[in-house]
Amino acid sequence: MQTIFLTGFMGAGKTTIGQYLAEHLQWPVYDTDQLIEQQTGQQIKEIFSLYGEERFRELETETLLKKNNQPCIVTTGGGIILKPINRELMKSTGTVIFLRADFDIIWERLLQDDNRPLVKNKSKEEVEILYNSRLPLYMESATHIVDTSNKSIDEIVQQIAHRLRLN
Numbered sequence: 363m364q365t366i367f368l369t370g371f372m373g374a375g376k377t378t379i380g381q382y383l384a385e386h387l388q389w390p391v392y393d394t395d396q397l398i399e400q401q402t403g404q405q406i407k408e409i410f411s412l413y414g415e416e417r418f419r420e421l422e423t424e425t426l427l428k429k430n431n432q433p434c435i436v437t438t439g440g441g442i443i444l445k446p447i448n449r450e451l452m453k454s455t456g457t458v459i460f461l462r463a464d465f466d467i468i469w470e471r472l473l474q475d476d477n478r479p480l481v482k483n484k485s486k487e488e489v490e491i492l493y494n495s496r497l498p499l500y501m502e503s504a505t506h507i508v509d510t511s512n513k514s515i516d517e518i519v520q521q522i523a524h525r526l527r528l529n
């Protein structure tokens with residue numbers, strides 16, 4: 363089994379599910395947002411405001427390129443699917459699981475945290491437009507789609523392990 367990449371919109375639960383899945387499988391887990399923050403010593407919102415979104419997208423690609431080939435879970439930033447090279451890198455080196463969730467559920471989760479520059483000061487309608495514009499890219503790059511709406515973290519972890527025949 364190669365790398366398991368978790369993709370999906372902000373608030374879909376990639377980071378959270380990745381931690382629990384890693385514990386369940388006893389595999390290492392890496393989060394691209396956290397790796398970028400560690401590497402730069404800056405928070406994502408600072409990177410966006412100091413250098414812009416484009417620079418952040420380059421850092422995401424660099425992070426994917428640095429990954430070694432050991433089995434692991436990689437939880438990604440919500441916009442990792444925007445660059446074709448990222449979609450190709452993930453699909454060619456692993457299994458890509460798109461964590462799908464209804465927009466209303468995502469919106470409720472996003473209200474809890476202010477470290478997401480693409481959501482800050484945006485209306486629900488504006489963020490929903492972004493969500494809808496990205497859906498085809500999550501779908502196109504996924505090898506599996508797992509619906510997480512109204513499911514507990516444990517149910518989602520079990521479902522992923524079952525789909526990948528890892529339990």
Ligand SMILES: Nc1ncnc2c1ncn2[C@@H]1O[C@H](COP(=O)(O)OP(=O)(O)OP(=O)(O)O)[C@@H](O)[C@H]1O
Nearest residue numbers: 371372373374375376377378439440471513514515
């Ligand atoms: N299945 C779930 N049920 C209830 N709450 C959840 C579920 N999954 C995630 N959450 C909660 O939603 C919030 C967002 O989750 P998380 O940070 O894991 O999302 P993410 O997909 O990594 O987002 P980002 O792309 O911004 O990094 C967290 O507070 C988390 O506890």
Ligand SMILES: O=C(O)C1=C[C@@H](O)[C@@H](O)[C@H](O)C1
Nearest residue numbers: 372395406439440441478479
């Ligand atoms: O959806 C996005 O574009 C983002 C999601 C977050 O995980 C971070 O990578 C950053 O806030 C951008």
Ligand SMILES: [Mg+2]
Nearest residue numbers: 376377395438
């Ligand atoms: Mg995350």
